[in-house]
Amino acid sequence: MKINQKIESFLHRRGFTHPDVRSLVRNQLYLAAGTCLIAAVVSIGFAPWALGLAAGAVLVTFNFWSLAKFGQHLAYMRKGAVVSLLIRFYGRLILSGLALYGLIVWGQCSIYALLAGLSTVVMNAIFWGVAGLRQKVKEA
């Protein structure tokens, strides 16, 4: 599809050199965009649950973007892989904590919607696993 190619070339320019990682990040972008669209359409205007759903999806997409961009070079690093992984993990966790604090305390957004938005990355991974399994079954 043309839009897939466009997004993948955009991701390639952004440093996602591994093709499988690129399609994972592309799927996550689709999921986040779809979630935001659903939140905007169903809530018709502003609702706390819509804010939570969209913000959760966007937050976890940023997290996944950063993880995937760094993770594609991780297994090939010769020195300091674990330390840099842990520093980035805790850095992301602190930033996510600040964002979630703002959303829960100041934004008063719905917790269930926020958790649903945060679960998009898990859904993405499950879809990826199921797609791989289906391909294996077809090949066999």
Next chain:
Amino acid sequence: MRKALLIVLNTMALVLAAGAAFAAGVAPEVASATATATALGMAIAAAGCGIGQGLGLKAACEGTARNPEAGGKITVTLILGLAFVESLAIYALVVNLILLFANPLIG
């Protein structure tokens, strides 16, 4: 051992002070217990997730060193594993924030 004991005591003191600080209209013992539970919960979650990520990365590095041609598949699996672990840490963070600032069990 002495250092660890000092750290634990320090954390307890900080947590109890924080509990007393944010106890507005809540019984002090409930507030301090909530603060202690939150601190312990987040510490355990973050430490567990950090250890899990480190172990996953170790295994991926070993696998890539043994069989460099499988590096691509290993990388994707590693990223998915790391994303799962990280989402667990984020869930723990959300639960702890709920306990602290939007606790449904306290008024």
